[in-house]
Amino acid sequence: MSTKITAHKEEAHYIYEAPVRLWHWVNAFAIVALCITGYLIGKPFPSVQGEASDHYIMGYVRWIHFASAYILMVGFAGRVYWAFVGNKHARQIFLPPIHKLGFWQGVVHELLWYAFIVPEPKKYEGHNPLAALIMYFVFLWGMVFMILTGLALYGEGTGMDSWQFDYFSSWIIPLFGQSQDVHTWHRLVMWILICFAITHIYAALREDIMSRQSLIGTMISGWRTFKDSRKDD
């Protein structure tokens, strides 16, 4: 693979529509806020002194957590809606073509590229197959899991007869055994999403530098550009 970008015809494809991009960044900041405040809910800041009425630290931490969670949920609902009405790339992480052989060959090729075995990756308009696979199984279902368990835990505070309790807590808590088990799983999956985020950011940076296509810029402008005009895709 040559690292020099030789003269080639610049072909740009419009991949990520504005709602998808907006959702991506809102979601990213919501997740950062949720992970930080979530960690602090389980392991709070060192104790403060003075009158209880002078402070509201846990109150604010929890407020940020719940507010970010609602932003994330509204965003997620909008993103699901956009999967129906948006372009084909808006559907990619919801429906990876796991029934197609070519998709799995693409996954293997991408794994070999990451293992430094094949010299260069293929070109993709949307996500590469490996990315699509992880987006679907880890990120998408991780999000759904966190939204459901999060609402179940929130419903414990809003109490019986609240919609959060009736629609979520009432069946999710017995499903896991008891409240503490739901807390434990909510925290474990937080760590899974943190691992996902580390991998996601690293892969995006690396691909932006080393692959044959634009990555980070695409999630800002929506346009995908390729660094060469060779066929192989």
Added chain:
Amino acid sequence: MHETFYEVMRRQGITRRSFLKYCSLAAAALGLGPSFAPKIAHAMETKPRIPVLWLHGLECTCCSESFIRSAHPLAKDVILSMISLDYDDTIMAAAGDQAEAIIQETIEKYDGNFILAVEGNPPLNEDGMYCIINGKPFVEQLKHTAEHAKAIISWGSCASWGCVQAARPNPTRATPVHKVPGLANKPIIKVPGCPPISEVMTAVITYILTFEKLPALDSQGRPKMFYSQRIHDKCYRRPHFDAGQFVEEFDDEGARKGYCLYKVGCKGPTTYNACASTRWNGGLSFPIQAGHPCIGCSEDGFWDKGSFYERLSNVHGFGIEADADEIGGTAAAVVGGAAAIHAAASTVKRIAQKGDDA
């Protein structure tokens, strides 16, 4: 026909005035308006006492100990005369064959009309041989009586969830009442706690008696009136939680000032019970008020969640003891480290290629 409660009470020398006071108290304890006090009084004057068979499986008798301490002295007297406690091997006078004969007698006389109160649970391994009552496995006595009962009350965490004898690895296969295979399909009221609060126990019985129906239960079979809120929701130390004022260690300044016990493992935020509002021993106190974190004794499997003094559960299945943060933190460090190594390898490869190109 059994005597009515009122008759029994008068016979025991309780004045009508005291009786009416009790009715008001019972109405308040059940969260009912003052208008219900006459209804309770009417029920007690006219209704025959409910026959109750109180069985004991694998248990420690803490439920009985709690029950007989029902706070208000009058309430205690009434409760003991309110139900016709036909059989309770811990506190009954009869023993041996005589005692066991009562069970059969109650079944014959009140078939389908008595309450079966179960304290403890049956072990199922070795055909139930780990708990023998009158020469037979307890599970047989339980199934036989359940067949003829109107409803079952599962007293305490043993009968409701399994409790300590069902904790890992549960060698005797101690099984909570609702999970006993082949048990007659009867309504089951779970009154968990180790032990349950005495006023909660007596109020559940008062409710059944007064309204001739079972109290409204939540999705896990617990009476909503006592188990619909967490200790945390009603805790008098909650303002310290919201402020971020915690006991960091048991002998620190925060402990002396009565700060929130969250960081020393309080399970109040995950425990559904009435301790914070009803309290114990006649409203005297409850664990958190005494400066000790709640251990979550009324929750399913509370023995298996790791230390009583840690907020995060022990996650089983990882070979070693580890909580979510230890597992997740390690995973994140491994992924981060792998990314760093991969980045370094990518850089080396790129430099090598540049060398080739040059």
